[in-house]
Amino acid sequence: MESAKPQKIYSIHVLRGVAIIMIVFSHCLGVFKNSNLIANSYLFSFLNLFAFNFTTFFVLIAGFLFQHLTYKFDTKTYYLSKFKTVVCPYISVSIFCFFFYHYQYLSGLPWYSSTEPNVISSIIRMMLTGTQLLPLWFMPMIIIVYLMGPLLFYWSKKNLIVAGLIAMLWVVMFTKPDFTKPFLNLLHYGPVYLIGMMLKQNYETIMKSVKDNLLLVIFLFGLCFFIPFAYRYMDYFGIQNLYFDTLQKIILFILALYFLDGLNHKVNEGKIYKFFSYMANVSFPIYFIHEIIVIELERQLYMSPMGDIIKTSNGELASLGAISFLVSTLVISVIIANIIKLVFKDKAKYLIGGMR
Template sequence: MNFLQGCIVFLGYIHSFRALAILFIVAGHSIDFFIWSEQYEALERLLRILISHGASGLFVFIAGYLFQHLAAKYQTKKYFASKLKNVLLPYFLVSIPAIIIFIFFIHRETVWQGFYDNPQWLQVVYFYLTGLHLAPFWFIPMMTLFYLMGPILIRADKNKFFYWILPVAILISCYFGRGLPYQSFVHFFSVYLLGMFCSHYKVTVNRILVIPSVLTLLTGVFLFLTVLEFYYVKGTMIFVNYLHKITLCLFFLGLLIKLGKKLDYKLIRVIADTSFGVFFIHSYVLTGSKMLITKLSGEKTVGNLLLYPLVVIAVLMSCVGIIVIIQKMLGSKSRYLVGS
């Protein structure tokens, strides 16, 4: 899905942010490509803190930013039609193989108890409504709730007092974790709202975020939260990690604005252009590669600091290549299949 289509002003730094966000998504899910020995237990935990849990917040932030950026051209019917064709239709189609596998051949371990006691047609409905059939797909049912909220958010954006709720929304997100789509919607609402806020006040926000001392401060907060979570907090899906990721959103926004055209490379543009398609297929590529390597070697791959980045790059670029081929074969219709 090309979020930047029809923009009033092309935002190069947000386009680069999309490439960075999909890198985080692929890198986060690549951690589970490996088994991690005790020797690399600390590395695995650090990777999950820095990259994995909450990385979807980067995409949510970008979505909120671009939603507000395009608010002046918002038309409800066109907006819903676009989301139906470019998000929900690809979600429906790309989900089919996984749903067939997890209903007729293998039982998914991540579903709730009693899930498979339901009729098969209802299992299909539940998979589509929750996105539990593939690790990243919980994101689409959650984002659908944001799409449905579009008309309300457009009206709220015009109210000068609307963004005063942001601190309260952040506080709620800290203590209301992810789960079913409505729970994830509540958890990530403040991130989406933060993206809208940064876009609404972009003239002021951009000027502040590029100040070296502000970037340094955000780096310090990021490192403090990383150390705090690594040494003093059990688990990773907690409020410290949430604050860690929204700090990262602001840091990356400021850094990418500051770097500007220095990031204008064809590779970054291609990754950004195909990012939503990569989101849809990377789980298939990761799982297929993992199964193939395990079958050929006879054992699971043990993670380390060398293999991990190689897998991340290989999976990302393989997905980009697949999406580019699909785009060349189907042209503009490719977005109906893979969202890009």
Template sequence: MVFLGYIHSFRALAILFIVAGHAIDFFTWPQDSADIERLLRIVMSNGSVLFVFIAGYLFQHLAVKYQHKKYFINKLKNVIVPYLLVSIPAIVVFVFFMTRETVWPGFYDNAPWQQVIYFYLTGFHLAPLWFIPMISLFYLIAPLLVYADKTRYFYWLLPIAIIVSCFVSRGLPLQSFVHFFSVYMLGMYCSHFKVQLNDKLSQKQVLVTLALFILGCVLYEFYMMAGTMTYVNYIQKIAMSAFFVGLLYRLGEKTNYKLIHTIANASFGVFFIHSYVLTASKMACEKLFGAKVAGSLLLYPILTLSILLICVAIIVAMQKLLGTRSRYLVGS
């Protein structure tokens, strides 16, 4: 199977967006920085779209050697088991010691064992972990997707799927599955036709056009819309996915740095643990300074890169300590 270096580099970039999106909430943003905060949320948040695109891309790329039993056992070991284990501290805290604001009304009227089940089924116990119940639905329909990839008309449905995604927002796992289906499908499409598409997407004029379109989406959402997780943001991140594929394919060996490969290899593990590291860092700063740190364009990138590199260091240490067994704990 051909190694896709540009997609491997994209994994490092995608996890940077995930960490950066969550790092915004580390700070308290003064009133005079409200526009900066909003702009950061528009550009850096919703990095899950990039992650799902890559998942679809790699799924189609590897579909040629797809085997039902092997595929499901691999996902069980490398995704579901780490999810179950990494979730334990957060679930213990939010079932027995604190309440979670993001759950629905009446959640805490249920018995503790039911709360545990609901947390596992929704991923609401920790900010990024809603992703796992949602992506698990893609694993369940993998045989259908392998079959659909071989049919003639499957990708003709892509424009309709994108329109559906614009009207169906994120929510509980099934709703999020519907929302993200189009970008997973887009990833599959870009992989299926990579021979034809990569040369086109990597052309300078196409990259400039995509960059201008992304900028237009950012400005439109900033000035014309309320909120930051709108359908325009989803379209922006879809365009960003295509842009990064073209850019990284064009750069080729120029992205062949050890640090990028290390971050990419640890990306799924970073996804699992970065919320814990961010929360611990936030609590430490609040204890040290007596309040949340005020956000700024100087501190924000420093914090984002620091959290990312700390998480990577933790994952690398666990890999050296536990070897391949580290996958059972953090998925990397």
């Protein structure tokens, strides 16, 4: 157990900003629904695959920071903090979704029934699976991880290098399940959280290993990216039962830590750093509200004279549209987050998550 307060790791802070941008981008790409886009456009297919599953970054960062902050772990304080900054905004955003996206369905159900669907059982089911809004699938799973805090604290004092390597093999063999299955998602992403802890625990050793084998690590990342990319265009590629997307993001995360390590040893005042630092600071509010913005922007576009763009089979046009959606969504999300912060001040974290 670490006894002294460790130095802030600025590279992790930047990667939090990168992760939230890419998560939003993946949902913006999803606005363009033509089923032939990936087949017709290598560009759209590349962006789709690269942006997909940056949730892995969030889980790695969470595990990394848990290990980083074990010096001040206290069970009661830990649970209270997670309740305020994770559970409360999950509940508040869910209430918004129930009224604005599920009201028509819920209003047609009885409040309670032991024999048929009802309001109470439907709300409980959505809360336990995160199906009330696309990005919220993540919440039930990560809440279970947080509930395991004392056990994870116990493991944090063990040598995790072997467990981390086994976990990397596990995420390839245990395919990422359906979004609506939190316990199966826990079996996939729980080991990713453990890998994040292992990376922090063995940070210097891993950075040295990457430096000594940089071309090999880059090759492994390229291989994990190429295999699922090629599988989209080749039948019987022989990887149907393997899942490379999460391992791909783990290797990318390790490479990013290596290339950004210099940030941890200097004063960072550049505009690029400040941008990603700010995005990291507002990452929780963006996560909780961005999909609402995407839905509304998509609805406005659909009703406009340019509504047919959503169904375009032109990959370049769809890619440009997704980037435009990304910029618009981020700007509007930040504005809304700051308005809520201005109005509710410190209580805003209970509504949309904490802002640093």
